[in-house]
Amino acid sequence: MPVAHLKEVPKDSRIQLLAILTVLAAAPLWAPNLWFVRILIIANVFAVYALSWNLLVGYTGQISFGHAFFFGGGAYASVVLNKYLGLPVPLAMTASALICGLAGFLLGYPCLRVRGVYLALMTWAFPLILIGFVMYFGAIFGREMGISGYDGLSSSYVANYYASLVLIVSAVALEIAIVQSRYGLIIRGIRDNEILAESVGVHVSKFKIMMFALSGLIAGISGAFYAHFLKSITPELLAVDMSILVIIMVIVGGLGSAIGPVMGAFIVTFLNSYLLYINELRMMIYALALIVILFLRPQGLLPWTPKIGARRSG
């Protein structure tokens, strides 16, 4: 897996981060129209989602093929809390993030028993259980139609934009803080050599579960934000496409850094919006692009990511 081949973690340079932040913070000033701001908001949300996947896969090395479980789960949890229990939006979003964190914590346990391809299979399957429930309890979840008619975020696009900016900045900051702390060293140790990490006294299971929970929490809050921004959700948020989309974003941008997933999310979201007219063939373009990228530049599209080391088999 590409995860294991990164010999060193690409350092996120502060200058790059700062430059990106400045450009993004001034976005409402240079954005040509509101439609563009809207795309930027969605890109921010997806960037947070991609960061959550990256935290689990890029740093900890635990592959997840079912991150839509957390994204869609967060969206549904927040919407249900808001619509049926009348919680205000910020509270519902926080609660749903916590629920997703808890779900990540619980799902982490069975995931400890399997690794590699079997872990991928297992995580691949989780969202499907959720889809089953959404379809079965149609009275609450609305089946294929989804749910609408709940509270949105604020009515001003600019305010929403800054809210999403706060979200993405805190996600990036959290990720960098974790990676540069002692924990970052530990989880990267688990990624690179689990047995070695265990032999020097790292409680591997504890850290894996922690990362599952944290990743679930971040993905959950991005899902909740997405739901309240778009004001209607459908089971498509839980579909396989959603899980694969995040993988494509991160691979396009580059695994195992903070900038990579963010840039990947922006690239994919903008492509998404401009390819709106050929909606049906979008995924085909992505799939082909993904294959080309994996053939030619498996470390991601960004120019400064280091080359990937020699391939290990298995």
Add this chain to the structure above:
Amino acid sequence: MDIFIFALTLSLMYGLIAAGFALILGTSRIFDLCFGSYYMVGAYSYFLCHDTVGKIPGLFLSICIACILAWLIHRFILYKFRETPIVVMVVSTSLAIAISEGIMFFFGSEYMYVPPLWDGSLDVFGASIAHQRLLASVVSISALSLLWFYLNKTKQGLAIRALIQHPEVAELVGIRPRRMHLTVACIGAGLAALGSIMVVPVFTLTPHIWLDAILLAFAGVVVGGMGSVGGALLAMVVIAFSETLVSFLIPEGGFFRQAVYVIIMVIVLLVRPYGFFGKKEGG
């Protein structure tokens, strides 16, 4: 009795699909998630051509189309990534989604009805069984016995079994891994297409059925164990019986079909991570 016969025919139909996938996976260690696409492409090409060329030629034609698709995908894409299973999964999943979107583009996403090969129904022990199910069972049994014969009595089958057991040694004694691998991919895809043409008239045809097929295939591999065709068949019996039970016992339980597969899979992964017939290994 209804439940029993339904589940029995269902498990035979599913057996085709699971055996195909288990064969590909066992021989080449490639988690080919496009497998669901071969299944779906087979069904759609049958849907397209059963009117113009007739049912039986249409059957063979669509099996050929699925085989060619599998050959192309394996030869030019998946075989290159075979060293890194996770990359194979990412690539093949996105390809599968791409194919399903392509089909949605040309056919639309509404449900389609595919006429059965053999109309009518039959009373067996008080249960009414559609002829298609009966036919599917017969076809499935004969295809699987052919497969058994091929694997156990021919030289190529010996080579395939050697590759399953020990890839390096097999290569040393002069078996060409890529050629065998492509052969097996074609056989697997052919089984999938055959299975889909048997199953689809009983259910419906949508661009989403690849998910069902791939889940079945997963469940077969997980429950039966990596590379064990027999195990995959037995797993399908378990799956078919629990699926039929759930849809008979829970009203509108059809929504839980996929969830049933998944739950069985997860339980087995927890209890016996290498399946019931698989070799123990650090997979």
